[in-house]
Amino acid sequence: MKKGYTIGIDLGGTNTKLALVDDKGRIVTRRLISTGEYPAKEAFIEAISGCVKEILAARGIKAVRGIGIGTPGLVDSRKGIVYSLTNIPGWDRVFLKKLLERSTRLPVFVDNDVNLMALGELKFGAGIGVKNLICLTLGTGVGGGIIIDGRLYRGTTLSAGEIGHISINENGPRCNCGGRGCLERYVGNRYIVALATRKIRRGKKTIVTKLVNNDLSRITPFVLSTAARRGDELAISIWQEMGKHLGVALSGVVNLLNPEVIVIGGGVANAGKVLFDALRKTVRERAMEIPVKAVKIVRGKLGQDAGIIGAVALVKLKT
Amino acid sequence: MKKGYTIGIDLGGTNTKLALVDDKGRIVTRRLISTGEYPAKEAFIEAISGCVKEILAARGIKAVRGIGIGTPGLVDSRKGIVYSLTNIPGWDRVFLKKLLERSTRLPVFVDNDVNLMALGELKFGAGIGVKNLICLTLGTGVGGGIIIDGRLYRGTTLSAGEIGHISINENGPRCNCGGRGCLERYVGNRYIVALATRKIRRGKKTIVTKLVNNDLSRITPFVLSTAARRGDELAISIWQEMGKHLGVALSGVVNLLNPEVIVIGGGVANAGKVLFDALRKTVRERAMEIPVKAVKIVRGKLGQDAGIIGAVALVKLKT
Numbered sequence: 001m002k003k004g005y006t007i008g009i010d011l012g013g014t015n016t017k018l019a020l021v022d023d024k025g026r027i028v029t030r031r032l033i034s035t036g037e038y039p040a041k042e043a044f045i046e047a048i049s050g051c052v053k054e055i056l057a058a059r060g061i062k063a064v065r066g067i068g069i070g071t072p073g074l075v076d077s078r079k080g081i082v083y084s085l086t087n088i089p090g091w092d093r094v095f096l097k098k099l100l101e102r103s104t105r106l107p108v109f110v111d112n113d114v115n116l117m118a119l120g121e122l123k124f125g126a127g128i129g130v131k132n133l134i135c136l137t138l139g140t141g142v143g144g145g146i147i148i149d150g151r152l153y154r155g156t157t158l159s160a161g162e163i164g165h166i167s168i169n170e171n172g173p174r175c176n177c178g179g180r181g182c183l184e185r186y187v188g189n190r191y192i193v194a195l196a197t198r199k200i201r202r203g204k205k206t207i208v209t210k211l212v213n214n215d216l217s218r219i220t221p222f223v224l225s226t227a228a229r230r231g232d233e234l235a236i237s238i239w240q241e242m243g244k245h246l247g248v249a250l251s252g253v254v255n256l257l258n259p260e261v262i263v264i265g266g267g268v269a270n271a272g273k274v275l276f277d278a279l280r281k282t283v284r285e286r287a288m289e290i291p292v293k294a295v296k297i298v299r300g301k302l303g304q305d306a307g308i309i310g311a312v313a314l315v316k317l318k319t
Numbered sequence: 320m321k322k323g324y325t326i327g328i329d330l331g332g333t334n335t336k337l338a339l340v341d342d343k344g345r346i347v348t349r350r351l352i353s354t355g356e357y358p359a360k361e362a363f364i365e366a367i368s369g370c371v372k373e374i375l376a377a378r379g380i381k382a383v384r385g386i387g388i389g390t391p392g393l394v395d396s397r398k399g400i401v402y403s404l405t406n407i408p409g410w411d412r413v414f415l416k417k418l419l420e421r422s423t424r425l426p427v428f429v430d431n432d433v434n435l436m437a438l439g440e441l442k443f444g445a446g447i448g449v450k451n452l453i454c455l456t457l458g459t460g461v462g463g464g465i466i467i468d469g470r471l472y473r474g475t476t477l478s479a480g481e482i483g484h485i486s487i488n489e490n491g492p493r494c495n496c497g498g499r500g501c502l503e504r505y506v507g508n509r510y511i512v513a514l515a516t517r518k519i520r521r522g523k524k525t526i527v528t529k530l531v532n533n534d535l536s537r538i539t540p541f542v543l544s545t546a547a548r549r550g551d552e553l554a555i556s557i558w559q560e561m562g563k564h565l566g567v568a569l570s571g572v573v574n575l576l577n578p579e580v581i582v583i584g585g586g587v588a589n590a591g592k593v594l595f596d597a598l599r600k601t602v603r604e605r606a607m608e609i610p611v612k613a614v615k616i617v618r619g620k621l622g623q624d625a626g627i628i629g630a631v632a633l634v635k636l637k638t
Contacts, residue, residue: 074609132475144575148467155577156451157613165607166571168489170564179570179605245489251498252485252571256463258474286498288484290393294476 005064006315007052007106010113010307011035011071013086016048019305020055020064021312025124027305029055041091049103065319066107067100068311070116072143077158080110109314111152113307114161117300118145119152119317120310121263125301132259135300136163136250138268142184146257164188168248186245189268193219196238206234225271239274246275247282254287254295265300324383325634326371326425329432329626330354330390332405335367338624339374339383340631344443346624348374355406360413368422384638385426386419387630389435391462396477399429428633430471433480435629436619437464438471440582442632444620451578454619455482455569457587461503465576483507487567505564508587512538515557525553544590558593565594566601573606573614584619 005028010017012035019030031051038044052067074083080097100108111119118127118135127133133147142164146153154160164184165177172181185191197216200206208227212218227235250262269275280297287295302309324347329336331354338349350370357363371386393402399416419427430438437446437454446452452466461483465472473479483503484496491500504510516535519525527546531537546554569581588594599616606614621628 146575148472153467153576155610156579157577157609159607159609160575160577162574162607162610165574166485167487167567167605170487170567177574177607179574179607180567248486248489248499253575255481255484255496255498256465256479256572256575257472258476258479260475286486288478288481288496288498290476290478291474291481 005061006312007055007064007067008308008311008315009048009067009069010311011069011082011085012113012307013072017305017308018048018051018055019308020059020061021308023316025120025309025312027308029059030308031055035085035088038088041088041094044088045096045099045103049100052104052106064106066109066315067104068116068313068315069096069100069108069110070113070307070311070314071096071110072113074159075110075112077109077111077115077154080108082110107315107319109311109318111311111314112143112145112161113310114143115145115152115154116310116314117265117302117306118147118161118263118310119313120302120306120308121265121300122147122150123313123316124309125306126263126298127261130260132257133261133263134163134253134257134259135263135265136246137266138187138246138264139266140189142188143266163249163253166249166252168245183245183249187242187268189221192221192224192238192242192268195241196224196234199234199238204234207232208235221268221271228271228274236274239271240278242268242271243275243278244282247279248286250279250297251283251286251292254283254291258291259295262295262297263300264297265303265306269299324380325631326374326383326386327627327630327634328367328386328388329630330388330401330404331432331626332391336627337367337370337374338627339378339380340627342635344439344628344631346627348378349627350374354404357407360407360410363407364415364418364422368419371423371425383425385428385634386423387435387632387634388415388419388427388429389432389626389630389633390415390429391432393478394429394431396428396430396434396473399427401429426634426638428630428637430630430633431462431464431480432626432629433462434464434471434473435633436584436621436625437466437480437582437629438632438636439621439625439627439629440584440619441466441469442635443628444625445582445617446580449579451576452580452582453482453569453572453576453578454582454584455565456585457506457565457583458585459508461507462585482568482572485568485571487564502564502568506561506587508540511540511543511557511561511587514560515543515553518553518557523553526551527554540587540590547590547593555593558590559597561587561590562594562597563601566598567605569598569616570602570605570611573602573610577610578614581614581616582619583616584622584625588618 085091135145144161144163169181175182335352404410454464463480463482488500494501
């Protein structure tokens with residue numbers, strides 16, 4: 001059964017998820033490693049390697065296609081280099097592919113996690129059979145992955161897909177990236193929370209204050225989603241505003257790239273119906289007639305496992 | 320010399336340009352037809368067909384690769400259908416490929432003119448050897464063509480590339496397309512002229528009034544370019560403002576698509592250095608570090624012949 005299984009790894013700043021996955025994209029078994037606990041990159045890579053061996057031994061599997069790894073931030077997917085990783089001291093331009101191939105004796109493939117989410121949704125999720133697909137993740141940052149003619153499009157210097165840094169207001173607030181009025185500057189986690197906090201401080205009535213025991217520093221997008229689901233007007237208005245910002249940026253993407261499907265994933269996507277209704281309404285109102293009729297905007301099907309499944313899809317493509 | 324020559328046609332609302340072009344993209348001979356003079360589509364198609372035969376006879380050429388045609392607006396490039404064409408009565412969903420193949424007995428290929436400009440610049444102009452290229456034309460409208468991995472990207476319903484309808488201000492003025500604050504709403508010909516007219520009416524000193532003999536209805540982008548070249552402050556400030564709007568939209572495109580080259584053509588591109596300086600400065604300041612270092616923003620090399628040469632490039636690809 002050499003071709004039957006693959007190891008998928010979602011390498012995050014807080015947790016690293018590993019799984020043994022079959023050829024249909026089903027997770028057979030999974031493990032979790034606390035990324036932040038490792039004192040240095042060598043120990044962390046050894047931990048991953050050990051965990052892979054343990055999974056294979058536990059399942060009695062002698063051979064797998066290989067290991068796929070998705071990580072946030074800048075990755076050289078050709079050489080398998082991961083440039084930086086929060087929480088791991090000394091992580092600077094690490095030849096992850098080479099190091100892990102040496103210690104596991106398995107082929108290793110590395111890519112950016114949002115690219116892999118796009119690939120995962122294309123091969124096993126909301127985009128099966130689709131040729132042109134855009135994937136958007138909403139969280140601390142706003143990331144994007146682009147599938148063109150059924151293939152991952154990485155761009156000239158492997159940095160394509162930064163949907164979060166399309167400006168929706170040319171004179172808008174400064175963004176960390178150096179731009180102004182970038183989408184992320186409105187819908188990134190911290191800006192959603194900041195907007196809610198400002199509105200509450202201005203005296204808007206809301207159940208959010210109760211949900212966080214009057215400690216406004218505890219507001220998160222998750223709390224705001226809960227409040228919106230319970231019908232809280234302030235929370236609903238915030239998700240509607242976020243949906244509009246997203247819809248404006250995605251209208252531009254629809255007009256420019258004329259995709260068949262836009263898949264939205266990540267934590268903030270859990271805000272659910274209110275967010276998606278506002279987003280779809282904005283795109284319907286603003287994008288051009290022909291491309292807007294052709295596009296479906298859907299929530300990611302793979303949820304929390306998108307990174308792992310995408311990493312597996314990458315290995316399947318490469319082996 | 321069957322493979323040595325191709326007929327390229329740039330079908331416009333006012334004029335239609337035809338040329339015999341060699342395999343290196345050099346124009347051997349050219350003709351001009353006044354599109355608007357023809358009473359109906361049949362007569363116009365016969366005129367094109369006759370002109371092609373005349374060119375071949377005049378040069379003593381027995382065979383060519385085929386005929387490539389670029390036209391504005393919506394084209395079904397697969398079936399060779401041109402949906403609408405200003406100035407020709409009764410032009411509605413015309414099977415241009417089929418009709419012209421019947422009357423010329425040559426293979427005919429049809430595509431949108433901006434797509435063909437992108438292809439022309441890729442094969443014979445500013446983008447030779449480039450894999451990922453964006454082409455932008457500035458005129459009445461703002462059009463775009465996208466080359467991904469060395470191939471024209473047309474999108475799911477063949478309508479990709481509408482860079483002019485990326486919003487740069489989510490609450491900006493309404494655009495004809497249904498959106499708000501679209502790039503075209505700022506840098507399309509009529510909006511440039513309207514801005515200049517407003518500023519002059521407000522009493523700004525400028526040589527533009529003299530250039531148009533005090534008849535402000537005669538202001539065109541061409542007049543504003545002339546004034547800017549002569550150092551007129553008002554005209555310079557207008558082109559700087561246009562460069563900034565373009566730079567904001569193109570920063571988003573750079574972050575999203577990470578292209579190697581952005582080619583800018585069309586009439587407004589003639590505003591020249593002032594426009595390009597402001598545009599490049601804005602992109603440098605706003606786009607992300609890695610993709611912005613990788614991209615060159617250049618003026619189209621093919622100028623007025625981009626449509627013809629692009630049509631020839633299309634035929635070369637298809638035959």
